[in-house]
Amino acid sequence: MSDMKFTPGPWGISANAGPYGKIIIARHNNLVRYGDREVAFIPLQRSDRSESDEQYLSDAAIIAAAPDMFSALEAVLRALLEEQRLVYPPESGNTPWAIAHCIHVATEALAKAKGEE
Numbered sequence: 029m030s031d032m033k034f035t036p037g038p039w040g041i042s043a044n045a046g047p048y049g050k051i052i053i054a055r056h057n058n059l060v061r062y063g064d065r066e067v068a069f070i071p072l073q074r075s076d077r078s079e080s081d082e083q084y085l086s087d088a089a090i091i092a093a094a095p096d097m098f099s100a101l102e103a104v105l106r107a108l109l110e111e112q113r114l115v116y117p118p119e120s121g122n123t124p125w126a127i128a129h130c131i132h133v134a135t136e137a138l139a140k141a142k143g144e145e
Contacts, residue, residue, distance in 0.1 A: 036055070
């Protein structure tokens with residue numbers, strides 16, 4: 029199912045302090061080390077206090093979790109499709125709305141993550 033082209037996980041987070049610091053999201057298990065493949069960074073706008081450091085770190089955490097969430101959503105979609113195939117064959121037209129909706133939402137989210145949207 030997966031034909032991902034993004035940097036495989038796990039991704040980790042490291043925050044560089046200072047007035048022009050940044051939060052780095054890179055390919056690594058826990059702490060980001062020098063030389064790790066940098067995936068993204070969030071500049072810490074110390075002069076702009078409209079967002080707190082906590083919000084920047086929360087943004088980084090959800091970005092760093094992306095590969096894990098992608099894999100989890102693929103697993104959920106596979107399970108839903110198998111459930112639909114075995115219990116509610118599409119040709120029967122009896123798939124419950126909740127299952128059909130979840131399949132649709134998961135498929136769209138994975139397409140967006142793959143850049144296919």
